[in-house]
Amino acid sequence: MAADAQPEALEFYPMKQFALEPLFGQGEIHWYTPTNATLWMGLAILTITLLLVVGTRRRAIVPSRTQSIGELAYGFVHKMVEDVAGKEGLKYFPYIMTLFMFIVTANFLGLIPMSFSVTSHIAVTVVMALMVFVSVTLIGFFKHGIGFLKLFWVSSAPAALRPVLAVIEVISYFVRPVSHSIRLAGNVMAGHAVIKVFATFGGIALITPLSLVGIVAIFAMDVLVAFIQAYVFTILTCVYLKDALHPAH
Amino acid sequence: MAKPTTEISGQAGDALAGYGGKAAQExxxxxxxxxxxxxxxxxxxxxxxxxxFILNRLALPRIASVLAERQDTITGDLAMAEELKRKAAEAEEAYNRALAEARAEAQKVVAENKARIQAELDEAIARADAEIAARSAESEAKIAEIRKGAMDAVKEVATATAKEIVAAFGVKADGRTIGRAVSERLKG
Known part of the structure:
Protein backbone atom coordinates (compact mmCIF):
# COMPACT_ATOMS: atom_id res chain seq x y z
CA MET A 1 0.00 0.00 0.00
CA ALA A 2 2.73 2.41 0.99
CA ALA A 3 4.62 1.41 -2.11
CA ASP A 4 1.64 2.51 -4.17
CA ALA A 5 1.55 5.87 -2.41
CA GLN A 6 5.20 6.70 -2.92
CA PRO A 7 6.53 4.45 -5.62
CA GLU A 8 9.49 6.70 -6.35
CA ALA A 9 10.66 6.96 -2.73
CA LEU A 10 10.19 3.47 -1.32
CA GLU A 11 10.44 0.15 -3.03
CA PHE A 12 9.23 -2.81 -1.03
CA TYR A 13 10.75 -6.17 -1.80
CA PRO A 14 10.07 -8.03 1.43
CA MET A 15 10.08 -11.38 -0.34
CA LYS A 16 13.26 -10.87 -2.32
CA GLN A 17 15.29 -12.31 0.55
CA PHE A 18 13.59 -15.65 0.01
CA ALA A 19 14.49 -15.93 -3.67
CA LEU A 20 16.65 -18.85 -4.70
CA GLU A 21 19.71 -17.94 -6.72
CA PRO A 22 22.45 -20.10 -8.15
CA LEU A 23 25.64 -19.78 -6.16
CA PHE A 24 27.78 -19.59 -9.28
CA GLY A 25 26.70 -17.51 -12.27
CA GLN A 26 23.22 -16.77 -13.46
CA GLY A 27 21.78 -19.93 -14.89
CA GLU A 28 18.57 -21.79 -14.65
CA ILE A 29 18.11 -23.64 -11.37
CA HIS A 30 18.27 -27.38 -12.02
CA TRP A 31 17.65 -29.92 -9.31
CA TYR A 32 21.41 -30.30 -8.75
CA THR A 33 22.42 -26.62 -9.02
CA PRO A 34 24.18 -25.39 -5.87
CA THR A 35 22.09 -22.44 -4.72
CA ASN A 36 21.97 -20.15 -1.72
CA ALA A 37 19.68 -22.76 -0.16
CA THR A 38 22.46 -25.31 -0.63
CA LEU A 39 24.94 -22.93 0.98
CA TRP A 40 22.82 -22.30 4.05
CA MET A 41 21.90 -25.94 4.44
CA GLY A 42 25.61 -26.69 4.29
CA LEU A 43 26.25 -24.05 6.93
CA ALA A 44 23.57 -25.71 9.05
CA ILE A 45 25.44 -29.02 8.74
CA LEU A 46 28.66 -27.23 9.66
CA THR A 47 27.07 -25.54 12.69
CA ILE A 48 25.56 -28.78 13.92
CA THR A 49 28.91 -30.54 13.49
CA LEU A 50 30.72 -27.78 15.37
CA LEU A 51 28.18 -27.85 18.17
CA LEU A 52 27.59 -31.56 18.62
CA VAL A 53 30.79 -33.17 17.36
CA VAL A 54 33.62 -30.68 17.74
CA GLY A 55 32.09 -29.17 20.87
CA THR A 56 31.95 -32.53 22.62
CA ARG A 57 35.32 -33.87 21.42
CA ARG A 58 36.88 -33.66 24.88
CA ARG A 59 34.07 -35.71 26.46
CA ALA A 60 34.49 -33.64 29.60
CA ILE A 61 32.72 -34.68 32.80
CA VAL A 62 32.50 -30.98 33.59
CA PRO A 63 31.43 -29.65 30.20
CA SER A 64 32.66 -26.59 28.35
CA ARG A 65 30.06 -24.06 27.19
CA THR A 66 29.73 -25.59 23.74
CA GLN A 67 29.47 -29.08 25.15
CA SER A 68 26.81 -27.84 27.57
CA ILE A 69 24.73 -26.51 24.72
CA GLY A 70 25.13 -29.78 22.85
CA GLU A 71 24.13 -31.78 25.91
CA LEU A 72 21.24 -29.43 26.54
CA ALA A 73 19.93 -29.98 23.00
CA TYR A 74 20.37 -33.74 23.36
CA GLY A 75 18.63 -33.83 26.73
CA PHE A 76 15.86 -31.53 25.55
CA VAL A 77 14.87 -33.67 22.57
CA HIS A 78 15.54 -36.96 24.34
CA LYS A 79 13.24 -35.99 27.21
CA MET A 80 10.63 -34.69 24.80
CA VAL A 81 10.55 -37.98 22.87
CA GLU A 82 10.46 -40.02 26.07
CA ASP A 83 7.78 -37.89 27.73
CA VAL A 84 5.48 -37.65 24.72
CA ALA A 85 6.00 -40.86 22.78
CA GLY A 86 7.14 -43.09 25.62
CA LYS A 87 10.09 -45.46 25.92
CA GLU A 88 9.32 -47.15 22.59
CA GLY A 89 9.57 -43.78 20.90
CA LEU A 90 13.26 -43.54 21.83
CA LYS A 91 14.06 -45.87 18.93
CA TYR A 92 13.21 -42.98 16.63
CA PHE A 93 15.11 -40.40 18.67
CA PRO A 94 17.98 -39.96 16.14
CA TYR A 95 15.50 -39.12 13.36
CA ILE A 96 13.62 -36.62 15.51
CA MET A 97 16.90 -35.15 16.73
CA THR A 98 17.97 -34.74 13.08
CA LEU A 99 14.79 -32.82 12.29
CA PHE A 100 15.02 -30.66 15.39
CA MET A 101 18.69 -29.80 14.95
CA PHE A 102 18.20 -28.99 11.28
CA ILE A 103 15.19 -26.76 11.90
CA VAL A 104 16.54 -24.94 14.92
CA THR A 105 19.93 -24.36 13.31
CA ALA A 106 18.45 -23.22 10.01
CA ASN A 107 16.05 -20.92 11.87
CA PHE A 108 18.85 -19.27 13.82
CA LEU A 109 21.17 -19.04 10.82
CA GLY A 110 18.29 -17.36 9.01
CA LEU A 111 18.34 -14.62 11.64
CA ILE A 112 21.80 -13.49 10.50
CA PRO A 113 21.33 -10.36 8.39
CA MET A 114 21.67 -10.99 4.62
CA SER A 115 21.34 -14.73 5.18
CA PHE A 116 18.87 -17.07 3.58
CA SER A 117 16.24 -18.91 5.61
CA VAL A 118 15.83 -22.41 4.23
CA THR A 119 13.02 -23.11 6.70
CA SER A 120 10.97 -20.24 5.25
CA HIS A 121 10.39 -22.37 2.18
CA ILE A 122 7.32 -24.51 1.96
CA ALA A 123 9.20 -26.95 -0.24
CA VAL A 124 11.53 -27.69 2.66
CA THR A 125 8.95 -27.85 5.43
CA VAL A 126 6.46 -29.86 3.37
CA VAL A 127 9.08 -32.48 2.62
CA MET A 128 9.91 -32.79 6.30
CA ALA A 129 6.25 -32.86 7.32
CA LEU A 130 5.52 -35.52 4.68
CA MET A 131 8.49 -37.57 5.85
CA VAL A 132 7.03 -37.49 9.35
CA PHE A 133 3.52 -38.20 8.10
CA VAL A 134 4.52 -41.17 5.92
CA SER A 135 6.90 -42.64 8.51
CA VAL A 136 4.38 -42.31 11.31
CA THR A 137 1.61 -43.87 9.23
CA LEU A 138 3.86 -46.78 8.19
CA ILE A 139 5.01 -47.30 11.79
CA GLY A 140 1.37 -47.35 12.87
CA PHE A 141 0.39 -49.97 10.33
CA PHE A 142 3.51 -52.09 10.90
CA LYS A 143 3.04 -52.10 14.65
CA HIS A 144 -0.71 -52.57 14.84
CA GLY A 145 -1.80 -53.71 11.38
CA ILE A 146 -5.40 -52.86 10.74
CA GLY A 147 -5.72 -52.05 14.46
CA PHE A 148 -4.05 -48.74 13.69
CA LEU A 149 -7.41 -47.58 12.34
CA LYS A 150 -8.68 -47.52 15.92
CA LEU A 151 -6.96 -44.16 16.00
CA PHE A 152 -9.95 -42.83 14.07
CA TRP A 153 -12.57 -44.66 16.09
CA VAL A 154 -13.20 -42.70 19.29
CA SER A 155 -14.42 -45.53 21.52
CA SER A 156 -15.07 -43.22 24.45
CA ALA A 157 -17.67 -41.26 22.48
CA PRO A 158 -21.36 -42.23 22.25
CA ALA A 159 -21.87 -44.93 19.62
CA ALA A 160 -24.02 -42.72 17.41
CA LEU A 161 -21.35 -40.05 17.23
CA ARG A 162 -18.49 -42.39 16.39
CA PRO A 163 -18.90 -42.51 12.59
CA VAL A 164 -19.11 -38.70 12.47
CA LEU A 165 -16.06 -38.38 14.68
CA ALA A 166 -14.23 -40.95 12.54
CA VAL A 167 -14.73 -38.77 9.46
CA ILE A 168 -13.48 -35.72 11.35
CA GLU A 169 -10.52 -37.69 12.71
CA VAL A 170 -9.55 -38.93 9.24
CA ILE A 171 -9.74 -35.42 7.81
CA SER A 172 -7.70 -33.98 10.66
CA TYR A 173 -5.17 -36.80 10.22
CA PHE A 174 -4.62 -35.89 6.59
CA VAL A 175 -4.53 -32.17 7.34
CA ARG A 176 -1.67 -32.76 9.77
CA PRO A 177 1.22 -32.45 7.28
CA VAL A 178 -0.30 -29.24 5.89
CA SER A 179 -0.54 -27.46 9.23
CA HIS A 180 2.71 -29.05 10.36
CA SER A 181 4.67 -27.57 7.45
CA ILE A 182 2.90 -24.28 6.83
CA ARG A 183 3.11 -23.31 10.49
CA LEU A 184 6.90 -23.43 10.41
CA ALA A 185 7.45 -21.83 7.01
CA GLY A 186 4.76 -19.22 7.63
CA ASN A 187 6.18 -18.11 10.96
CA VAL A 188 9.74 -17.83 9.70
CA MET A 189 8.70 -16.09 6.49
CA ALA A 190 6.36 -13.62 8.19
CA GLY A 191 8.93 -12.53 10.76
CA HIS A 192 11.61 -11.94 8.15
CA ALA A 193 9.26 -10.17 5.75
CA VAL A 194 8.04 -7.82 8.50
CA ILE A 195 11.64 -6.95 9.39
CA LYS A 196 12.25 -6.13 5.73
CA VAL A 197 9.17 -3.89 5.60
CA PHE A 198 10.27 -2.03 8.73
CA ALA A 199 13.75 -1.66 7.27
CA THR A 200 12.34 -0.20 4.08
CA PHE A 201 10.34 2.34 6.07
CA GLY A 202 13.63 3.31 7.65
CA GLY A 203 14.40 5.05 4.38
CA ILE A 204 12.18 7.93 5.47
CA ALA A 205 14.33 9.99 7.83
CA LEU A 206 11.49 10.88 10.20
CA ILE A 207 10.46 7.28 10.66
CA THR A 208 13.99 5.86 10.95
CA PRO A 209 14.16 5.74 14.78
CA LEU A 210 10.74 4.15 15.00
CA SER A 211 11.72 1.74 12.28
CA LEU A 212 14.87 0.76 14.16
CA VAL A 213 12.90 0.13 17.34
CA GLY A 214 10.45 -1.92 15.31
CA ILE A 215 13.23 -3.97 13.74
CA VAL A 216 14.79 -4.69 17.13
CA ALA A 217 11.44 -5.70 18.59
CA ILE A 218 10.52 -7.96 15.67
CA PHE A 219 14.00 -9.45 15.65
CA ALA A 220 13.69 -10.28 19.35
CA MET A 221 10.37 -11.93 18.63
CA ASP A 222 11.93 -13.81 15.71
CA VAL A 223 14.61 -15.19 18.01
CA LEU A 224 11.82 -16.64 20.14
CA VAL A 225 9.94 -17.84 17.07
CA ALA A 226 13.09 -19.50 15.70
CA PHE A 227 13.28 -21.72 18.76
CA ILE A 228 9.57 -22.12 19.44
CA GLN A 229 8.74 -23.21 15.92
CA ALA A 230 11.52 -25.78 15.94
CA TYR A 231 10.16 -26.98 19.28
CA VAL A 232 6.58 -27.07 17.98
CA PHE A 233 7.57 -28.99 14.87
CA THR A 234 9.48 -31.52 16.97
CA ILE A 235 6.86 -31.98 19.66
CA LEU A 236 4.14 -32.44 17.04
CA THR A 237 6.33 -35.10 15.44
CA CYS A 238 6.51 -36.79 18.85
CA VAL A 239 2.74 -36.53 19.26
CA TYR A 240 2.17 -38.12 15.85
CA LEU A 241 4.65 -40.81 16.74
CA LYS A 242 2.78 -41.44 19.98
CA ASP A 243 -0.44 -41.86 17.98
CA ALA A 244 1.31 -44.43 15.81
CA LEU A 245 2.71 -46.33 18.77
CA HIS A 246 -0.45 -46.17 20.88
CA PRO A 247 -3.37 -45.64 18.47
CA ALA A 248 -6.21 -46.53 20.85
CA HIS A 249 -7.89 -43.54 22.44
CA MET B 1 2.47 -30.69 -12.80
CA ALA B 2 5.17 -28.19 -11.96
CA LYS B 3 5.37 -26.61 -15.42
CA PRO B 4 1.96 -24.98 -15.81
CA THR B 5 1.99 -23.78 -12.21
CA THR B 6 5.34 -22.12 -12.80
CA GLU B 7 3.86 -20.33 -15.77
CA ILE B 8 0.92 -19.18 -13.70
CA SER B 9 3.16 -17.86 -10.96
CA GLY B 10 5.27 -16.23 -13.64
CA GLN B 11 2.22 -14.49 -15.01
CA ALA B 12 1.26 -13.38 -11.53
CA GLY B 13 4.78 -12.06 -11.10
CA ASP B 14 4.46 -10.11 -14.34
CA ALA B 15 1.15 -8.70 -13.20
CA LEU B 16 2.70 -7.65 -9.87
CA ALA B 17 5.73 -6.27 -11.66
CA GLY B 18 3.55 -3.38 -12.79
CA TYR B 19 3.66 -2.00 -9.25
CA GLY B 20 7.22 -2.64 -8.24
CA GLY B 21 8.82 -1.48 -11.43
CA LYS B 22 11.88 -3.59 -12.07
CA ALA B 23 11.59 -6.98 -10.40
CA ALA B 24 8.99 -9.47 -11.45
CA GLN B 25 10.32 -12.39 -9.47
CA GLU B 26 10.78 -10.43 -6.25
CA PHE B 53 24.75 -39.77 9.80
CA ILE B 54 26.73 -37.18 11.75
CA LEU B 55 24.31 -37.41 14.65
CA ASN B 56 23.79 -41.14 14.62
CA ARG B 57 27.43 -42.13 14.10
CA LEU B 58 29.29 -39.45 16.02
CA ALA B 59 27.38 -36.95 18.09
CA LEU B 60 24.60 -38.90 19.78
CA PRO B 61 26.65 -41.92 20.96
CA ARG B 62 29.32 -39.60 22.26
CA ILE B 63 26.91 -37.33 24.13
CA ALA B 64 25.04 -40.35 25.47
CA SER B 65 28.27 -41.86 26.78
CA VAL B 66 29.35 -38.56 28.32
CA LEU B 67 25.98 -38.19 30.03
CA ALA B 68 26.06 -41.79 31.26
CA GLU B 69 29.60 -41.35 32.54
CA ARG B 70 28.61 -38.16 34.33
CA GLN B 71 25.61 -39.94 35.82
CA ASP B 72 27.92 -42.69 37.07
CA THR B 73 30.29 -40.15 38.54
CA ILE B 74 27.47 -38.33 40.24
CA THR B 75 26.05 -41.59 41.58
CA GLY B 76 29.53 -42.56 42.83
CA ASP B 77 30.03 -39.17 44.42
CA LEU B 78 26.64 -39.35 46.07
CA ALA B 79 27.44 -42.81 47.44
CA MET B 80 30.74 -41.50 48.74
CA ALA B 81 29.02 -38.50 50.29
CA GLU B 82 26.53 -40.87 51.91
CA GLU B 83 29.42 -42.97 53.24
CA LEU B 84 31.19 -39.89 54.59
CA LYS B 85 28.00 -38.69 56.19
CA ARG B 86 27.55 -42.06 57.85
CA LYS B 87 31.13 -41.91 59.11
CA ALA B 88 30.60 -38.40 60.45
CA ALA B 89 27.50 -39.59 62.27
CA GLU B 90 29.47 -42.50 63.71
CA ALA B 91 32.24 -40.18 64.83
CA GLU B 92 29.72 -37.90 66.46
CA GLU B 93 28.14 -40.83 68.22
CA ALA B 94 31.54 -42.01 69.46
CA TYR B 95 32.31 -38.49 70.63
CA ASN B 96 29.01 -38.28 72.48
CA ARG B 97 29.60 -41.69 74.03
CA ALA B 98 33.10 -40.66 75.13
CA LEU B 99 31.69 -37.45 76.51
CA ALA B 100 29.02 -39.32 78.47
CA GLU B 101 31.62 -41.77 79.76
CA ALA B 102 33.92 -38.96 80.83
CA ARG B 103 31.04 -37.28 82.57
CA ALA B 104 30.10 -40.47 84.37
CA GLU B 105 33.74 -40.99 85.32
CA ALA B 106 33.95 -37.46 86.64
CA GLN B 107 30.79 -37.95 88.63
CA LYS B 108 32.18 -41.18 90.03
CA VAL B 109 35.41 -39.47 91.04
CA VAL B 110 33.48 -36.63 92.60
CA ALA B 111 31.30 -39.09 94.50
CA GLU B 112 34.31 -41.07 95.66
CA ASN B 113 36.09 -37.97 96.82
CA LYS B 114 32.99 -36.79 98.56
CA ALA B 115 32.68 -40.16 100.32
CA ARG B 116 36.35 -40.14 101.28
CA ILE B 117 36.14 -36.60 102.58
CA GLN B 118 32.96 -37.48 104.44
CA ALA B 119 34.69 -40.48 106.00
CA GLU B 120 37.69 -38.41 106.99
CA LEU B 121 35.44 -35.76 108.35
CA ASP B 122 33.44 -38.31 110.32
CA GLU B 123 36.62 -39.77 111.68
CA ALA B 124 37.96 -36.37 112.66
CA ILE B 125 34.67 -35.49 114.31
CA ALA B 126 34.72 -38.79 116.19
CA ARG B 127 38.28 -38.19 117.28
CA ALA B 128 37.44 -34.69 118.36
CA ASP B 129 34.37 -35.95 120.23
CA ALA B 130 36.50 -38.57 121.96
CA GLU B 131 39.07 -36.00 122.89
CA ILE B 132 36.42 -33.65 124.10
CA ALA B 133 34.92 -36.44 126.16
CA ALA B 134 38.34 -37.35 127.57
CA ARG B 135 39.14 -33.77 128.35
CA SER B 136 35.83 -33.13 130.01
CA ALA B 137 36.21 -36.33 132.06
CA GLU B 138 39.65 -35.17 133.10
CA SER B 139 38.27 -31.76 133.95
CA GLU B 140 35.49 -33.32 135.95
CA ALA B 141 38.04 -35.40 137.85
CA LYS B 142 40.06 -32.32 138.52
CA ILE B 143 36.99 -30.43 139.59
CA ALA B 144 36.08 -33.30 141.85
CA GLU B 145 39.58 -33.30 143.25
CA ILE B 146 39.50 -29.56 143.73
CA ARG B 147 36.10 -29.87 145.36
CA LYS B 148 37.41 -32.61 147.60
CA GLY B 149 40.48 -30.48 148.36
CA ALA B 150 38.19 -27.61 149.19
CA MET B 151 36.16 -29.85 151.49
CA ASP B 152 39.27 -30.99 153.28
CA ALA B 153 40.39 -27.39 153.61
CA VAL B 154 36.98 -26.43 154.93
CA LYS B 155 37.14 -29.34 157.37
CA GLU B 156 40.62 -28.34 158.46
CA VAL B 157 39.66 -24.71 158.84
CA ALA B 158 36.42 -25.66 160.63
CA THR B 159 38.28 -28.01 162.95
CA ALA B 160 40.90 -25.36 163.68
CA THR B 161 38.27 -22.70 164.14
CA ALA B 162 36.17 -24.99 166.32
CA LYS B 163 39.25 -25.87 168.39
CA GLU B 164 40.03 -22.20 168.86
CA ILE B 165 36.41 -21.41 169.71
CA VAL B 166 36.28 -24.27 172.17
CA ALA B 167 39.60 -23.13 173.59
CA ALA B 168 38.24 -19.63 173.87
CA PHE B 169 35.42 -21.01 175.98
CA GLY B 170 38.14 -22.41 178.14
CA VAL B 171 37.46 -25.98 177.52
CA LYS B 172 40.26 -28.17 176.62
CA ALA B 173 39.04 -30.51 174.04
CA ASP B 174 41.14 -33.01 172.29
CA GLY B 175 41.56 -32.65 168.62
CA ARG B 176 40.12 -36.03 167.68
CA THR B 177 36.71 -35.34 169.19
CA ILE B 178 36.45 -31.98 167.55
CA GLY B 179 37.44 -33.49 164.24
CA ARG B 180 34.73 -36.14 164.50
CA ALA B 181 32.13 -33.50 165.46
CA VAL B 182 33.05 -31.28 162.51
CA SER B 183 32.93 -34.18 160.07
CA GLU B 184 29.46 -35.19 161.35
CA ARG B 185 28.29 -31.63 161.11
CA LEU B 186 29.62 -31.23 157.58
CA LYS B 187 27.91 -34.44 156.45
CA GLY B 188 24.57 -33.24 157.79
Missing part, protein backbone atom coordinates in the same frame (compact mmCIF):
# COMPACT_ATOMS: atom_id res chain seq x y z
CA UNK B 27 7.21 -9.23 -6.10
CA UNK B 28 5.75 -12.73 -5.92
CA UNK B 29 6.42 -15.34 -3.30
CA UNK B 30 9.60 -17.25 -4.09
CA UNK B 31 8.11 -19.96 -1.86
CA UNK B 32 5.52 -20.67 -4.54
CA UNK B 33 8.03 -20.79 -7.39
CA UNK B 34 7.66 -24.48 -8.07
CA UNK B 35 10.60 -24.48 -10.48
CA UNK B 36 12.94 -24.33 -7.50
CA UNK B 37 11.25 -27.21 -5.67
CA UNK B 38 13.31 -30.09 -7.09
CA UNK B 39 16.48 -28.22 -6.22
CA UNK B 40 15.42 -27.49 -2.64
CA UNK B 41 14.07 -30.97 -2.07
CA UNK B 42 17.22 -32.58 -3.42
CA UNK B 43 19.53 -30.49 -1.27
CA UNK B 44 17.25 -30.86 1.75
CA UNK B 45 17.38 -34.64 1.49
CA UNK B 46 21.16 -34.55 1.11
CA UNK B 47 21.39 -32.27 4.16
CA UNK B 48 19.10 -34.39 6.30
CA UNK B 49 20.93 -37.59 5.42
CA UNK B 50 24.29 -35.98 6.23
CA UNK B 51 22.99 -34.60 9.54
CA UNK B 52 21.45 -37.97 10.36
Missing amino acids: AGMPQLDFATYPNQIFWLLVTLVVIY
